[in-house]
Amino acid sequence: MSSIEPRLACKPADYKSNVNPIWCPGCGDYHVLMSFTRAFAQLGLAPENTVVVSGIGCSSRIPAYTNCYGFHGVHGRSLALATGLKVSRPDLTVVVASGDGDGYSIGGNHFLHACRRNIDMTYVVMDNRVYGMTKGQPSPTTEPDFDTALSPGGTGLSPFHPLVIALASGANFVARAFSGEPNETANILVEAIKHPGFSFVEILSPCVTFRPDERDWKSQVHPAPVGPTSDPAKAARRIMTDDGFNIGILYRGARAPYRPKIANATVDLAELEKDFEL
């Protein structure tokens, strides 16, 4: 989170842009947007000092729907963009939004190294276990038997465990939320944004169009039976053995965030160009 003094009396509506979302009716991402604005209001963030960065996908449309600064980048590269931004402007609060395709497939390598670097930002992945924007291809979190015309008979591949991968790679805060519980999700986002270092929040957010079965998540989610631990091995064991629907903060680490000393460095472009002259 930035060191900027919060404003007083902000309302969630103060963080909405005048762009109307074009998600399908019933898409979980509407509630995620609601949780973002509620969390920003609870923290009293100044929109001009807050940046929402994303890649490509339905979920990645979210920056356009807030009135903070936004960067709708290219597919899978949101964390690379956000890292550059936070390193050069550590005073800003940086929240990164992604989908399971954007973040775990094409962006998977950036995910590992963002966790490892532990730069102070919040990474939110709206996981709907499918590529929504491109009409329903399986993602790294899709079940092996997801049987559609695009993956006849299912892929037969086991989904991977993003939260455990985040822990193993060094993320400093790991949580799971459900879009259908916007207040609880907002509270988790508040804690994630306040927590120093790289905070990872996976939000189960149904794609009602290509995964209508995910409407049932509402009846499957439940609060995690125990509070967060500061022991990554314990957290990983719990996550590996839970049912995938434990909601809450699962790990809070105490690693010092990485703060490269190049912040506010100025570059003379003419000098730089000279270095690359042929």
Ligand SMILES: Cc1ncc(C[n+]2csc(CCOP(=O)(O)OP(=O)(O)O)c2C)c(N)n1
């Ligand atoms: C380099 C590149 N490859 C592929 C695409 C096509 N593409 C756009 S969004 C997307 C997947 C999005 O899925 P996900 O991140 O899960 O987001 P959702 O739409 O489900 O929210 C793909 C493959 C692209 N835009 N750029």
Ligand code: SF4
């Ligand atoms: S395709 Fe799925 S993820 Fe995309 S807007 Fe529609 S319901 Fe949401």
